[in-house]
Amino acid sequence: xxxxxxxxxxxxxxxxxxxxxxxxxxxxxxxxxxxxxxxxxxxxxxxxxxxxxxxxxxxxxxxxxxxxxxxxxxxxxxxxxxxxxxxxxxxxxxxxxxxxxxxxxxxxxxxxxxxxxxxxxxxxxxxxxxxxxxxxxxxxxxxxxxxxxxxxxxxxxxxxxxxxxxxxxxxxxxxxxxxxxxxxxxxxxxxxxxxxxxxxxxxxxxxxxxxxxxxxxxxxxxxxxxxxxxxxxxxxxxxxxxxxxxxxxxxxxxxxxxxxxxxxxxxxxxxxxxxxxxxxxxxxxxxxxxxxxxxxxxxxxxxxxxxxxxxxxxxxxxxxxxxxxxxxxxxxxxxxxxxxxxxxxxxxxxxxxxxxxxxxxxxxxxxxxxxxxxxxxxxxxxxxxxxxxxx
Amino acid sequence: xxxxxxxxxxxxxxxxxxxxxxxxxxxxxxxxxxxxxxxxxxxxxxxxxxxxxxxxxxxxxxxxxxxxxxxxxxxxxxxxxxxxxxxxxxxxxxxxxxxxxxxxxxxxxxxxxxxxxxxxxxxxxxxxxxxxxxxxxxxxxxxxxxxxxxxxxxxxxxxxxxxxxxxxxxxxxxxxxxxxxxxxxxxxxxxxxxxxxxxxxxxxxxxxxxxxxxxxxxxxxxxxxxxxxxxxxxxxxxxxxxxxxxxxxxxxxxxxxxxxxxxxxxxxxxxxxxxxxxxxxxxxxxxxxxxxxxxxxxxxxxxxxxxxx
Numbered sequence: 001x002x003x004x005x006x007x008x009x010x011x012x013x014x015x016x017x018x019x020x021x022x023x024x025x026x027x028x029x030x031x032x033x034x035x036x037x038x039x040x041x042x043x044x045x046x047x048x049x050x051x052x053x054x055x056x057x058x059x060x061x062x063x064x065x066x067x068x069x070x071x072x073x074x075x076x077x078x079x080x081x082x083x084x085x086x087x088x089x090x091x092x093x094x095x096x097x098x099x100x101x102x103x104x105x106x107x108x109x110x111x112x113x114x115x116x117x118x119x120x121x122x123x124x125x126x127x128x129x130x131x132x133x134x135x136x137x138x139x140x141x142x143x144x145x146x147x148x149x150x151x152x153x154x155x156x157x158x159x160x161x162x163x164x165x166x167x168x169x170x171x172x173x174x175x176x177x178x179x180x181x182x183x184x185x186x187x188x189x190x191x192x193x194x195x196x197x198x199x200x201x202x203x204x205x206x207x208x209x210x211x212x213x214x215x216x217x218x219x220x221x222x223x224x225x226x227x228x229x230x231x232x233x234x235x236x237x238x239x240x241x242x243x244x245x246x247x248x249x250x251x252x253x254x255x256x257x258x259x260x261x262x263x264x265x266x267x268x269x270x271x272x273x274x275x276x277x278x279x280x281x282x283x284x285x286x287x288x289x290x291x292x293x294x295x296x297x298x299x300x301x302x303x304x305x306x307x308x309x310x311x312x313x314x315x316x317x318x319x320x321x322x323x324x325x326x327x328x329x330x331x332x333x334x335x336x337x338x339x340x341x342x343x344x345x346x347x348x349x350x351x352x353x354x355x356x357x358x359x360x361x362x363x364x365x366x367x368x369x370x371x372x373x374x375x376x377x378x379x380x381x382x383x384x385x386x387x388x389x390x391x
Numbered sequence: 392x393x394x395x396x397x398x399x400x401x402x403x404x405x406x407x408x409x410x411x412x413x414x415x416x417x418x419x420x421x422x423x424x425x426x427x428x429x430x431x432x433x434x435x436x437x438x439x440x441x442x443x444x445x446x447x448x449x450x451x452x453x454x455x456x457x458x459x460x461x462x463x464x465x466x467x468x469x470x471x472x473x474x475x476x477x478x479x480x481x482x483x484x485x486x487x488x489x490x491x492x493x494x495x496x497x498x499x500x501x502x503x504x505x506x507x508x509x510x511x512x513x514x515x516x517x518x519x520x521x522x523x524x525x526x527x528x529x530x531x532x533x534x535x536x537x538x539x540x541x542x543x544x545x546x547x548x549x550x551x552x553x554x555x556x557x558x559x560x561x562x563x564x565x566x567x568x569x570x571x572x573x574x575x576x577x578x579x580x581x582x583x584x585x586x587x588x589x590x591x592x593x594x595x596x597x598x599x600x601x602x603x604x605x606x607x608x609x610x611x612x613x614x615x616x617x618x619x620x621x622x623x624x625x626x627x628x629x630x631x632x633x634x635x636x637x638x639x640x641x642x643x644x645x646x647x648x649x650x651x652x653x654x655x656x657x658x659x660x661x662x663x664x665x666x667x668x669x670x671x672x673x674x675x676x677x678x679x680x681x682x683x684x685x686x687x688x689x690x691x692x693x694x695x696x697x698x699x700x
Contacts (some may be wrong), residue, residue, distance in 0.1 A: 068482050
């Protein structure tokens with residue numbers, strides 16, 4: 001175990017690379033790579049890495065980066081790439097393809113504001129744009145969580161009960177360029193954690209199947225239903241991967257959500273990524289002042305942790321959802337999902353949306369205090385509240 | 392004893408599913424489809440050369456050829472790709488094949504829309520990287536699968552559903568463009584010249600790196616031509632100089648494979664109702680064809696292909 005002080009990008013690049021290297025006894029690793037701020041260092045790291053049996057292909061676009069990953073994965077290799085913002089949206093068609101082809105490609109997204117205008121700062125709208133793809137999604141809170149989530153992502157995605165692409169996100173600069181103490185596990189531990197990548201439906205000369213041709217509504221529907229069934233298996237397989245992770249690396253990778261002081265909380269805030277870190281600190285302060293406030297970090301976003309969130313809000317009367325994303329004409333995206341989960345199950349719950357740090361603004365402790373104050377005095381929920389605008 | 396339809400199909404399939412077949416009967420292609428003929432020839436030539444293949448096919452008639460899931464008329468594994476990224480998919484497949492020391496040919500089989508238009512950037516990038524696979528474009532000069540819209544491969548004057556008054560722009564010179572990437576091999580292929588096709592495919596399979604073949608592929612449905620005339624149309628195109636047969640090694644060494652024999656290009660245009668009367672200036676296309684032939688001949692004189700090529 002080597003604890004180093006590294007950036008989020010370094011952490012992600014390291015984890016992707018050692019996971020790729022871990023497949024050297026099988027069919028190797030192949031990835032498509034294309035730069036975009038603020039993830040570029042990730043693909044640079046992988047391009048420098050000396051793979052025993054692997055190749056990083058420097059392509060001409062994000063669309064092709066995922067295209068190379070799909071071809072490689074369909075020929076049985078382990079595969080990954082990284083992107084952000086408009087790059088991720090340019091990749092969209094092939095992300096959907098990877099999902100529908102049931103290929104366990106791991107993707108790191110450094111959450112950046114969708115342009116135009118060109119704004120390189122943090123906003124989760126890019127990753128959340130992919131919410132309808134067959135794509136498992138995690139939002140990491142620390143560089144350590146980035147490393148651990150990426151390693152877990154390969155194991156989970158490649159499990160034959162799942163076979164699905166997996167995206168791990170972190171916020172631009174706040175994580176991607178911030179140094180943190182991070183345990184970068186040695187290759188031999190990663191080798192022990194990740195079994196050889198085996199894609200059961202890979203191209204096979206003995207079995208000439210046509211993948212991705214014409215299919216009728218019923219046949220296509222059966223594929224969608226299978227996708228849905230695979231998503232339902234994620235929680236069970238996740239727990240297995242988590243236990244095995246604990247055994248090999250000696251630490252917990254964390255659950256779908258991480259509730260903090262929610263047991264008796266009347267007011268619960270829901271947040272993800274680095275906003276969760278700040279929120280947790282503010283909750284500690286409010287608790288010290290005797291207020292019944294709690295918070296939940298959402299780590300796994302797809303499949304959406306419905307049961308876990310409802311359980312953690314069991315004793316709350318008010319929930320504030322903090323979104324670093326904005327779906328035009330509607331509001332925050334986590335809020336939309338949570339509202340749908342509570343519908344008909346917790347109709348008594350006051351659910352209010354706060355748009356915090358959208359377009360890359362800082363989400364300060366003061367801002368979260370304002371959110372709690374607003375929520376505390378609310379009698380009814382209203383439109384999403386924009387926070388952090390200087391007028 | 393009568394033979395049932397399913398027996399006919401089964402026996403037919405057994406015959407057609409011999410080693411030398413890439414595309415089996417029961418495919419969805421139209422009568423007189425140039426691509427189907429090209430597939431049949433390619434299957435035979437590859438079998439003769441002892442080559443196995445996997446195909447990567449973007450959205451185009453070639454992927455619909457397979458028929459409805461879960462059946463496939465292809466006798467080889469096929470990976471369908473999104474429209475604009477077939478060369479990227481093929482890159483991934485070929486890289487992993489090479490990492491594992493495997494020998495099958497990775498053949499990217501695409502129409503002109505996927506090649507000249509939506510796939511152009513990806514194609515150019517794969518050629519620039521000199522990725523190790525064969526790219527074959529069957530060029531029917533139209534978005535045939537969607538019912539006949541213009542592409543940048545559509546020749547000037549042709550009426551399509553999106554150029555109802557005839558196309559105004561010139562066809563993109565794709566082989567020149569690909570050869571300019573200095574790829575190991577770029578060549579045009581005619582289904583009316585099977586020996587030339589076979590030789591070129593053999594050259595392609597023996598080389599490493601990015602190889603590009605362009606097949607002139609009539610589409611009777613889109614061209615409004617007689618299905619029985621498909622091969623003849625290609626022959627006229629070659630003999631009149633409209634579709635020059637040539638090859639380029641490493642982007643610099645040329646060989647012209649057929650000289651025009653004075654066939655009148657008017658025969659080509661008049662056999663297709665996509666060219667309304669008066670839409671094409673025959674003198675101008677004749678002059679253009681002669682100039683192209685002269686240019687290629689001069690290139691081949693100045694920088695000839697080697698004797699062993």
